[in-house]
Amino acid sequence: MAVVEPERTTARRAPRADSIRNREAIIEAAAQVLAEQGSTVDVREIARRSGVGMGTLYRHFPKKEDLVQTVLRDDFTKWAASARQAAIDAEDPWAALTEFYQQALTGYGRHRAIMENFALTWAVPDIEGLGQLRLVIDELCARAGAAGLLRPGVTTDDLLLLLVSLGHAVQVTDECRPQMWNRLLRISLDGLRAGRHREPLPADAAPDTGRGVHHADPVRTSTRRR
Amino acid sequence: MAVVEPERTTARRAPRADSIRNREAIIEAAAQVLAEQGSTVDVREIARRSGVGMGTLYRHFPKKEDLVQTVLRDDFTKWAASARQAAIDAEDPWAALTEFYQQALTGYGRHRAIMENFALTWAVPDIEGLGQLRLVIDELCARAGAAGLLRPGVTTDDLLLLLVSLGHAVQVTDECRPQMWNRLLRISLDGLRAGRHREPLPADAAPDTGRGVHHADPVRTSTRRR
Amino acid sequence: MAVVEPERTTARRAPRADSIRNREAIIEAAAQVLAEQGSTVDVREIARRSGVGMGTLYRHFPKKEDLVQTVLRDDFTKWAASARQAAIDAEDPWAALTEFYQQALTGYGRHRAIMENFALTWAVPDIEGLGQLRLVIDELCARAGAAGLLRPGVTTDDLLLLLVSLGHAVQVTDECRPQMWNRLLRISLDGLRAGRHREPLPADAAPDTGRGVHHADPVRTSTRRR
Amino acid sequence: MAVVEPERTTARRAPRADSIRNREAIIEAAAQVLAEQGSTVDVREIARRSGVGMGTLYRHFPKKEDLVQTVLRDDFTKWAASARQAAIDAEDPWAALTEFYQQALTGYGRHRAIMENFALTWAVPDIEGLGQLRLVIDELCARAGAAGLLRPGVTTDDLLLLLVSLGHAVQVTDECRPQMWNRLLRISLDGLRAGRHREPLPADAAPDTGRGVHHADPVRTSTRRR
DNA sequence: CATGAATGAGGATTCATTCAT
DNA sequence: CATGAATGAATCCTCATTCAT
Structure with missing residues (x-):
């Protein structure tokens, strides 16, 4: 016994x-x-x-949702890890940023569910597994900022939104024009870079058009029914 | 008769x-x-x-789809018109481009169906009503290009994809961070502008990382579409 | 026009x-x-x-529940009406009570859903359509009480519970011993009747056994999990 | 061997x-x-x-059913034993009957499965373990009958059905009105007792309404059982 | 022989589309 | 020709029972 x-x-x-x-x-x-x-x-x-x-x-x-969340948490984690690794392997802070986006978008840009949920970053408070990614971006942002390479005023949220945005570009061009998103990435990164002729990005600023909205809002999505 | x-x-x-x-x-x-x-x-x-x-x-x-297409054709048309008008009202080619995006995104960025279908630009051959928008962008692209303001190598497709991409940013931040997309717009426009330290955008080029994809593609989305 | x-x-x-x-x-x-x-x-x-x-x-x-509720409301109504009519047709208050039970049980005692829901009278506050039945019983109770025919202390709730109870008896004997419940009905009605040797029914009284529960409660249903 | x-x-x-x-x-x-x-x-x-x-x-x-039957056989046995003991402990035949019901209902009235299966007494030929309970009731019935205390014509089946019926009352009022069933028990027992003004209970008799069913049977449950 | 994972039929509900009035 | 009721395949989820380890 x-x-x-x-x-x-x-x-x-x-x-x-x-x-x-x-x-x-x-x-x-x-x-x-x-x-x-x-x-x-x-x-x-x-x-x-x-x-x-x-x-x-x-x-x-x-619940179906449980499975989805589990998969997404895993995939967000893998995503963050692989993109972070790419950044770490880079030679300088700017290359790190570049490599990060490159890897992040190449690796998971075509993952529909990841991109769908990533898009909810601002709508849903705590998406499972998203935290890690944000940390990586935080890091990159700080590093590039400290090196004086990042245009002043750029925030982690900006970089996140850029990733969401470019992720969508990947999805959209995946079938017919793969890699086309790379051009947009390069453009955006150039726009992000600090430079002589680049003024700082003001908080929540619109481009300096000096004018407001031209027409009455034709899309009345605010009156949500139900 | x-x-x-x-x-x-x-x-x-x-x-x-x-x-x-x-x-x-x-x-x-x-x-x-x-x-x-x-x-x-x-x-x-x-x-x-x-x-x-x-x-x-x-x-x-x-079919439901017929109705959707009809509505979207109309809305694409209105969209193109209003954005084009904003561009026309601008003082110079660059302001035209800026105003165009500004107006396009402010006016219809929150239109969910438009943005959904706009995303199909490359997947579906001929989206109803999309043509006009493309024409407008073509125009703007040519104008800014002719004025030497647009970074060489930038195509109409790039500008279209940028619009799709920013449109998504609008949708994603609409509820909690309206206007946040404006920062991304400014960044992108700055990246689009011709400048001393800006090399031309090569055809379908990736950022000059010198390296390819780091890991095997973890997302195998090419198989089995319904 | x-x-x-x-x-x-x-x-x-x-x-x-x-x-x-x-x-x-x-x-x-x-x-x-x-x-x-x-x-x-x-x-x-x-x-x-x-x-x-x-x-x-x-x-x-x-919802399935909507259909069920609709049917039950209808059936409760019909039930109350037919039982009430039987009571009205009776010659005296006691016959009214007798006829009421007779009709109520003969007519709907075999209706499984009605009896199921009727059983919830005390568990669920407002069962659809049950109110009418309660009113009828109230009436009968008052009438028989006023005539001095009902054993003092008997309440509408007692009569309701008796109906629930006998309804179950109907269900239970329906297939093999139809009408057997009638014997129980007669017994109960006799027990309900006022009489010389019948003391009033005290509020929530147990039979005068003078003793409590003999053994510890073997059925521990109070510790509900979940 | x-x-x-x-x-x-x-x-x-x-x-x-x-x-x-x-x-x-x-x-x-x-x-x-x-x-x-x-x-x-x-x-x-x-x-x-x-x-x-x-x-x-x-x-x-x-089979699940096997387990249920086994448990119920045991519980029916315990039930019968405990109720019988209460009856044996009583001073006279009538007290025995009273105590029996009292104990039976207090002890197991809240046992949902017992009450569910007890209800099948007449529908299902030989419910496991039910026999003993029937024997106890037989005994009580005989004893009270012999003492002239039980209204003539009352059978073991009547007493069984009363138990089923009151058991249901217990279940139905358990949560909100515990002990309310006791009132019904007292009423029923009074109705069961032999007395001057109490005529014998005829075999399978309906209360002496002199009339049959008033309306056509609105509940046609006889067709199509699964 | 114990374990608890696997099975899959069954049940409630939704929505694009068709059809009787 | 308008109406809105009817259709039924598709979808998520449960639970008695079987089976591999």
Whole structure:
């Protein structure tokens, strides 16, 4: 009775091998499908591709949302890591910034669900896994700023929004004009760079047009029904 | 021939007056709803707001898509016109470009369906109504280019993609950080401007990182589109 | 133009003929199925029996619960009315009470959904349609009480609970021993009647056993999980 | 024969000790859960509370129903025993009857699964474990009848149905009006008692209304049971 | 023999589109 | 020709039961 039962202890973990395989198959399949089709996917498609039944899927992830969040957290993490690594490998702060965007967009710009959720950065307070990415950008921003390379007034939020924005460009041109977004990236980075003829970016400033909105707002989206 | 059967002609027109009124009510309502909620709206919501029955709606537009396209063609047209006007009113080619973006984004950046479909510019061959916008941009591009203000190598497609990209920024920050996109616009415009320290933009060039993609592409979105 | 269009007005109501037929078919089918199987029925069974598609059913009743409530309100109303009529037709207050129970149990005792919901009288504050029944019982209680026929201390709630209780007896014996519940009814009514050797029913009194619970409560239902 | 293969016997017993412990844990947990939530509980909840896996549970009880029946047989037995004891402890036949109901309802009236299955007394031929309870009631009925205390014509079935009926009353009022059922019990017992002004209860008699059913049966539950 | 993961049919609900009035 | 009711495939999720480890 006092005898330990090592094989039972082992036996306790044995069934998990299967389970973990399945869990991973599900996440793998879900990641694929979410990348391809965004968060609106049919749960059954994920089950089919991962080779498990609906029940198995729902055992691991009680709500579709749970699965989506899990996958996205993972992918946000991978994303942040790979983009950060690219930045670290760079020679100077500006190259770091460049490499960061380059890698971030090349690697995950085509991931529909990631981009969908990334777009919610400002609408939804705490998107799972987004934090890490923000930290990386923070870092880059500080580094480039300290080196005097970044146009004064540029914030982490600006860099985030640029990433969201360019991520969308990637999605949009993916099928027919892959890499076209790279041109936009170069343009934006040039616009971000500090320079003699570049005045600082004022807080929440519009371009110095001196004029306001020309016409009455034709899009009345503020009157949300329901 | 046109006057042979006057009463039949009259008979034909009487219902058409109604019909036209209905058609316009539908389009008006659809435009509103599409702007607010994007193309995923329930057709019933459109019918409800326009005050016509589903049958009438489907008589005018046999598929939801037909209605959406019709509305978007109209809105693309209005969009192009208003943005073009802003450009025309500007004093110089560069101000024209600035005003164009300013107006385009302020006016329709929040129009969800427009932005959704605008994003399809490269994926779908001929989006209804998009042509005019492209013409306007073409014009602006040529003008600014001729004045030597635009960085060499920048194409109409670049400017279009920038608009798509910034449009997305507008959508994404609309609720919580309105106007934040303006900072991105300024940055991008600065990056677009010709300048001493600005080399020409090479055809489909990536930023001069000298390196390719760091990791294998983790997002395999090319397989199985529905 | 100023001419009224009476046929259009008529035309507006025409489509409803179908709709009303369907609505009634749905309610009829639902009433049947709910009576037979209780509130857990498959919605598709109701759709099938009423000969309409799922969409039609859900157009009329957006939630299953709505349909159930509608049917139950109707049936509670019919129930109260028929039982009340039986009471009214009776010669004296006591016969009224007797007839009331008789009719109530004969008519709807076998209605599973009604009895299920009736059972919730104390658990759920305001069951749709239950009010009328309570009013009828109130009336009967007062009448019989005023006539000195009802054992003092008996309340409307007692009579309600008796009805719930006997309703269950009907359900339980329906298949194999129909009418057996009648014996219980007679017993209960006799126990309800005022009489020389019948002391008043004290408020919330247990039978005068003089003793409490004999054993510790073997049913620990109070520790509800979740 | 029993001693031919002692080590095999031992080998057989070792696992069985475990097995028995498990079986009892399952039954214990099931009893609790069934009492709380009735027979519709999720089997997993039982497995969880008993601390065994689903496989073990299903090894002991191949169908959910088997487990339920086993538990209920036990609980019916305990129920019968405790109620019988209360009756035995009573001073006279009438007190015995009173105490029996009192104890039966106080002890198990809130046991949802018991009451659910008890309700099947007439629908299902041989409910496991119900027999003992019937025997106890038989006894009480005979005793009270012999003492001339029970209204003539009252049968064991009547007393059983009364118990079912009052059991339902307990369930129905448990949360909001505990003990309210006691009033109904007193009423019923008074109605059961023999007395001057109490005529015998005729076999399967309806109350002496002299009339039949007033309306056509509005509840047609006889068709189509699944 | 215990474990708990896997299975998949079944149930409520939505919405583009068709059709009777 | 307008109306809005009808249709039913598609979608998320649950739970009794089986099976690999």
